[in-house]
Amino acid sequence: MELRKISQLNVWDILRLKVRNNQKCFVAPNDISIIEAFAVREDGFVAMPFGIYEDGMPVGFAMLGYGATGAPEEPAVAENGYCLWRFMIDERFQGKGLGRKAMNIILDYIRTFPCGKADHCWLSYEPENTGAKALYNKMGFIENGEMCGGEIVAVKLFR
Numbered sequence: 001m002e003l004r005k006i007s008q009l010n011v012w013d014i015l016r017l018k019v020r021n022n023q024k025c026f027v028a029p030n031d032i033s034i035i036e037a038f039a040v041r042e043d044g045f046v047a048m049p050f051g052i053y054e055d056g057m058p059v060g061f062a063m064l065g066y067g068a069t070g071a072p073e074e075p076a077v078a079e080n081g082y083c084l085w086r087f088m089i090d091e092r093f094q095g096k097g098l099g100r101k102a103m104n105i106i107l108d109y110i111r112t113f114p115c116g117k118a119d120h121c122w123l124s125y126e127p128e129n130t131g132a133k134a135l136y137n138k139m140g141f142i143e144n145g146e147m148c149g150g151e152i153v154a155v156k157l158f159r
Contacts, residue, residue, distance in 0.1 A: 001098070001105050003050040003062065006034060013058045014051045017090040026129045030061045033086045037063060045069040046115050047085070052102045059098055060089040062106050066115035075146040075153045077122045082110045084123040103139045111158060119158055124151035 006014060014030055028036075037047035046067060052060035063086035068078045084106060089099050110121050123141060125132040133152070141154035 001052065001054050001101050003105060003109055004053055006037075006049040006051060010051050010058065014049075014061055017058060017061055017088065019088050020091045020094070023091075026126050026132065027086060027088050030086075030088070033061065033063050040065070040069055043069070048114070049086075050106075052089070052098075052105070054093070054098060054101075058090075059093040060087070060102055062087050062102065064106070064110065066118070073147075073149045075122065075124075075144075075148045077120065077144060077146060077153060077155055081118045081155075082115070082121040084110075084121060087123070099135055100138070103135065107139070107156070120155050121158070122153055122155045124148040124153045126151055 004010060011034065014034075017030055019027060034049055037049045040047040046065055048064040048066075050062045050064070051058045052062055062084065065078075065083040065085045067080060068074055087102070087106070089102065107121065110118075122144075123136060124147075125136065136154050139156065141156045143152055143154045146153040
């Protein structure tokens with residue numbers, strides 16, 4: 001499994017990836033995420049969108065951030081940390097262990113500190129998204145009591 005930066009060579013493949021209908025309320029579509037990444041970069045902040053590939057095939061999407069952006073309702077933990085801003089596995093590839101595998105690849109990448117040193121990564125998820133909560137808990141993310149846009153914030157410390 002590998003992460004590939006979004007480029008003109010793969011953007012259309014990533015835009016075709018979708019979650020199940022009952023998951024659409026939990027994650028923004030990839031086109032919205034890529035537009036947000038562009039806007040955040042234009043404002044001088046960090047957004048790193050990636051395709052998630054398994055055996056050369058696009059199976060998911062992830063977007064990382066670094067540091068605070070000044071966005072409304074941004075949690076305090078955003079300062080000086082990495083953020084797993086978006087994460088999805090296409091509906092055709094769910095239930096095959098790829099989510100956990102992708103999370104390991106993403107966390108390994110973050111631990112290279114591509115934007116600077118940090119001691120944590122944070123993410124947020126809808127309270128009703130029990131599948132995401134279970135995965136994130138297994139990966140060592142712990143809820144810190146903050147909310148972000150109505151979502152629960154969880155943090156993984158790097159030691």
